Amino acid sequence: xxVLDQDTLDFISHSPAQTRRVGARLGALVRSGDLIxxxxxxxxxxxxxxxxxxxxxxxxxxxxxxTFTLISEYHPPRPVPTLFHIDVYRLDDPVxxxxxxxxxxxxxxxxxxxxxAERIKPILPAERLWITLRHLDxxxxxxxxxxxxxxxxxLLAAFRQSAFGV
Amino acid sequence: MTLILGIESSxxxxxxxxxxxxxxxxxxxxxxxxxxxxxxxxxxxxxxxxQHVLSILPVIEExxxxxxxxxxxxxxxxxxGTAPNGGxxxxxxxxxxxxxxxxxxxxxxxxxxxxxxxxxxxGINHIEAHIYGNWLVEAPPPEFPLVCLVVSGxxxxxxxxxxxxQYQRLGxxxxxxAGEAFDKVGRLLGLPYPGGPAIQEAAAAGSATAFKLPxxxxxxxxxxxxxxxxxxxxxxxxxxxxxxxxxxxxxPRTVSSQMPPLVxxxxxxxxxxxxxxxxxxxxxxxxCQAAEEFGAQIVLLAGGVAANTLLRQEMxxxxxxxxxxxxxxxxxxxxxxxxxxxxYRYEAGERAGWDMDVNPGLRLxxxxxxxxxxPEGTPKKx
Numbered sequence: 001x002x003v004l005d006q007d008t009l010d011f012i013s014h015s016p017a018q019t020r021r022v023g024a025r026l027g028a029l030v031r032s033g034d035l036i037x038x039x040x041x042x043x044x045x046x047x048x049x050x051x052x053x054x055x056x057x058x059x060x061x062x063x064x065x066x067t068f069t070l071i072s073e074y075h076p077p078r079p080v081p082t083l084f085h086i087d088v089y090r091l092d093d094p095v096x097x098x099x100x101x102x103x104x105x106x107x108x109x110x111x112x113x114x115x116x117a118e119r120i121k122p123i124l125p126a127e128r129l130w131i132t133l134r135h136l137d138x139x140x141x142x143x144x145x146x147x148x149x150x151x152x153x154x155l156l157a158a159f160r161q162s163a164f165g166v
Numbered sequence: 167m168t169l170i171l172g173i174e175s176s177x178x179x180x181x182x183x184x185x186x187x188x189x190x191x192x193x194x195x196x197x198x199x200x201x202x203x204x205x206x207x208x209x210x211x212x213x214x215x216x217q218h219v220l221s222i223l224p225v226i227e228e229x230x231x232x233x234x235x236x237x238x239x240x241x242x243x244x245x246x247g248t249a250p251n252g253g254x255x256x257x258x259x260x261x262x263x264x265x266x267x268x269x270x271x272x273x274x275x276x277x278x279x280x281x282x283x284x285x286x287x288x289g290i291n292h293i294e295a296h297i298y299g300n301w302l303v304e305a306p307p308p309e310f311p312l313v314c315l316v317v318s319g320x321x322x323x324x325x326x327x328x329x330x331x332q333y334q335r336l337g338x339x340x341x342x343x344a345g346e347a348f349d350k351v352g353r354l355l356g357l358p359y360p361g362g363p364a365i366q367e368a369a370a371a372g373s374a375t376a377f378k379l380p381x382x383x384x385x386x387x388x389x390x391x392x393x394x395x396x397x398x399x400x401x402x403x404x405x406x407x408x409x410x411x412x413x414x415x416x417x418p419r420t421v422s423s424q425m426p427p428l429v430x431x432x433x434x435x436x437x438x439x440x441x442x443x444x445x446x447x448x449x450x451x452x453x454c455q456a457a458e459e460f461g462a463q464i465v466l467l468a469g470g471v472a473a474n475t476l477l478r479q480e481m482x483x484x485x486x487x488x489x490x491x492x493x494x495x496x497x498x499x500x501x502x503x504x505x506x507x508x509x510y511r512y513e514a515g516e517r518a519g520w521d522m523d524v525n526p527g528l529r530l531x532x533x534x535x536x537x538x539x540x541p542e543g544t545p546k547k548x
Contacts, residue, residue, distance in 0.1 A: 016394075042350065043397030047341050065342045065393070067350075068320035069265065073527055138401070 007147040019045040023052020032081035037117030040133030082110035094119040172505025175272030176264025180221035181501035184233035188509030193232030194502040197221040215267035258508020261289040262528030269524035289518040296468040298506040299492035309463040318469030319345035335531040337388025347392035372435030374443035406432040467491035
């Protein structure tokens, strides 16, 4: 397990199923106010990872791509917070449009997972867990997690402990 | 004769229609925003809401005038008005699923009109309305039980319908909706928005067997998955065009003057045809299986992707049961289907209160059961 520094974790998922399990481990650790940003081109497993996060939070219904509706809301059993699954792929002027549809409101009020987050980076809070996915081959994906603030450092440390035991 | 005014504003069409007895269209007016959204490569929510506000009242007025009715309670035989077909019986409006800001425009206008006219109000599920597009076809009404494949930009669902308002969800997409896959692959291939018609057009000149693309059969379920197919197309496109990132804003190809001209031109027609065939293959096969298992009398297609010619042809060819689909202009969003669904809800005695709210995530059937899990099992909570 390559560790670049305390705030970065870089590893490989060997299958979509593994990407989902990675997400589920992370989802079991999140709490209200957490922001998870997903960056990566089409087909790298952003939605798959988000499905896993939902699974780990206890969401029982299928989590599908929010590209069409921009935001999908899921309500796991209490006291787990609401999951907002957001996708800014379609926005032409993402920064202004994301402000217009009230992204701030969601960020205060549950766990936000944002796909194509790099498109709205300027308006995202500094405190966030940034996950970059990249194609390695047909099934393998590189997954890099970077913590940017005390809470996401805590979340990343807990994830590292849960997934890799270190 | 029961006359329902239908109002639809869930996404990028502002529409109003008057339908008699749930089956016969007296007027059907649509103000499309496709041209506005085309330059964004998708629906642009804030623009959509503003356009709905501008269009909705003229659209409703045109629908009423076209149907020869007035916005008041009263059967054709009741006196008082000058319109040839008299008054209306109810107003039906889409309350979800869709974009919140867009839905709010239709629902609030419908409430205002209902309050002013004294007409009852019925809230409609947009997905259900698409199924009712098949009741607007000139033929005897579909017999129950039936299996309906609802395929659009935001939805891919296989529904068992055992009576009016009686639905069971057999399965649906686990990731991308079929129409979304068309839009995303259309963009990868450099085709215009919306991707569905553009891919169909491009595919006409191509070979469906040129590329072997994956089909996610997900055996033992009636679920679908299109994200692997999308990724497979991306991998092929990348072989031809090193710069294609698949990102929302793919840059135009620039060829350095030192390099020889690209000899491998992206085979758009063959890729479009192979992709379309892969999507249709899975949709048709699973729908036929479901129809057989549940003893359906007829197979229905509904939603925007039901306008796809190959899907219609293949479903008709491969299904042993009768297959029905609405004409293309009733597959895409419109208000006649809202009025038709509204008629059957109205006849069943349903009335919405003033507290009716929009529900952007409204489902046709509650989904209490999780999707199929990985054979390797799901991780335990830490």
